[in-house]
Amino acid sequence: MVRQHGRVTETIDELAGLVAGGGVVVLSGAGLSTESGIPDYRGPSGAVRRHSPMTYQTFTRDADARRRYWARSHLGWRVIARAAPNEGHRAVARLQRAGLVEGIITQNVDGLHTAAGSPGVVELHGRLDEVVCLDCGNRGSREELDRRLREANPGFDVRVGAVNPDGDVDLADAEVTRFRTVDCTLCGTGMLKPDVVFFGETVPAPRVARCFDMVGRARLLLVLGSSLTVMSGRRFVLRAAKLGVPVVIVNQGPTRGDGYAAVTLDAPLGGLLPALADRLAGDGAAVGGAVPAGAAGVGG
Known part of the structure; x- marks a missing residue:
């Protein structure tokens, strides 16, 4: 496990090399929505x-x-x-349209992935x-x-x-x-x-099963903006690690999943993700003839 603090270009190079192979399932948390004006619980903008x-x-x-x-x-x-989708949400949607991201699981309740144009988002909570x-x-x-x-x-x-x-x-x-x-x-x-889903309430079992299925079929689990403090989201990192699915975590600050990750990157998502999408997705057209995620059914 490597926590990368290098130059931005080096960080993007490393992440692009991992995402370029496609088959990516995104697990997002509150850190992805901070630039939309919604504070994170535990990140740099955390509300007290x-x-x-x-x-x-x-x-x-x-x-x-x-x-x-x-x-x-x-x-x-x-x-x-x-609140409106920020550049990070839009970048994830572009990667999805390009056929690289096959599914999105979000712990957020703000609906901003869908508003950014991502179809078939599994809204865990x-x-x-x-x-x-x-x-x-x-x-x-x-x-x-x-x-x-x-x-x-x-x-x-x-x-x-x-x-x-x-x-x-x-x-x-x-x-x-x-x-x-x-x-x-x-x-x-x-x-x-x-x-x-309130504290003390359980996520509906069919929704959890769908997420486990997505993780099981993924080539890569990409965690964006989550400290993974709550087991509700961390369990998918644990499942990926158990199945041998590589885990990459991009978050500002350490997470409770770092020990299971192949790579962890400490970087603001609002700058990193658009640069990644520019490099890999261009205008959002499918890459290498890949089937767009909405048609593939993994995220839908």
Whole structure:
């Protein structure tokens, strides 16, 4: 394992040599979205969280905690909703169109890979822009829920600081107590939850199985912007290592997967990935007659 701190050109040369063979599955984390204005939990732009993340058990059992979550998330969602894909997301999409990246697994809930043009992204932890009723199973858009919450809370326009990758913000208790939640419009009383995996909740088994299958068929697992602190994402690095699939990690700072990686690169993704795509993908046309990832079905 080598942690490369050399010149940028040397870093790109090494990474390009590994990716050029195709068959790449990307595993992305919050570090890929920092240049879109969404802070990482643990990276250089990490937000300082003064409260514990919401757990599924607390959300479903405690009405006050649920109101606190929605008040904070209602404000934070506006920042997430305005976020646009950055050059790193677009570079990954270009590599996918060129037939080099065959699948994308993301731990992020911001939807920015898809917004950048990548098809068939496996969103491991769900999407923050979708809402589900825990009683009747009805699904809806976060945009519609945002409209309803604005109507239920006129004048609730609190200035917020940093927003966490899950769309949560810090908010004073006095502000939380005046916030009103809303219920499902279909069944009338159902509890609404963003369609994301909370702490204490498990990723749906079919989704995990699909990711394991992608890793098993990969020629290379490329980790982008993840510290791999949580087992939810790290398990795919462990599976790749067990199967003999080479792992390359590009992240600012060490990760919990470094010991399993063939190569680790410490570099900002916003500069490295576009340079890599320029070198290997050009205008996004298929390289060497390779079938685009969307048609191949690995990522779709």
